[in-house]
Amino acid sequence: MLLIGITGGIASGKTEVAKVFQKKGAIVLSGDEIGKDVVEKNPALLKKLIKTFGKEILDSKKRLKRKKLGEIAFSSYPLTKKLNEIVHPYLLKNLKLKINNLKRKKHKGVVVIDAALIVEWGFEKDLDYLIFVDCPEKERIKRLIQKKTYTKKEAEQRIKAQLPEAEKRKRADFIINNKEGLKELRKKANSLWKNIIGK
Secondary structure, three states: OEEEEEEOOOOOOHHHHHHHHHHOOOEEEEHHHHHHHHHHHOHHHHHHHHHHHOHHHEOOOOOEOHHHHHHHHOOOHHHHHHHHHHHHHHHHHHHHHHHHHHHHOOOOOEEEEEOOOHHHHOHHHHOOEEEEEEOOHHHHHHHHHHHHOOOHHHHHHHHHOOOOHHHHHHHOOEEEEOOOOHHHHHHHHHHHHHHHHOO
16 A cells, blocks of 8 residues: 655645546545544534634534634634644544554555645654645635635635645655646646656
8 A cells, every 4th residue: 555645735736636646546535524524523522622712613503613713723823733732633543543444454556645734743754655735825825715715814824824835845755836727736746646656
């Protein structure tokens, strides 16, 4: 089994690269999806979030309002740190469980971890390769405002909350530069797949 991590800042295009690899037959494990799953299905974790960030993160049916949690948690570095300290142990446990299940089943193909925080977790040491998707900050802010209905301030807060790009670049085995649009990004992803897998 070949384990490949795809990382990059929020809205950098890493998920698009993961989708190209998925079409080639890779199994993709999404950090965002696992995070969403553990928060929504784990009452103990939700309790910790309410205790830390207040009842305003819940809707009238006592379900988590992810956008509200994000607004509060990314408003300052100490709050972002608290969110990560609460969520990440559950997320990583779940991620490692999925990887170990595939190993137990003797999976022979490529498994891709699509996550912004691979380096922050120290998870790159468990990978065969780490790919960093590089994209200018201005472009990422523009995308966040367009696609995810963030305000400019919220988009900037999300970006500041992550580890500086230079550190991720340094640890990557491959870098994909994403500043020429989606078509070019997919072309580069296909080319990198051939480079790594040889077909």
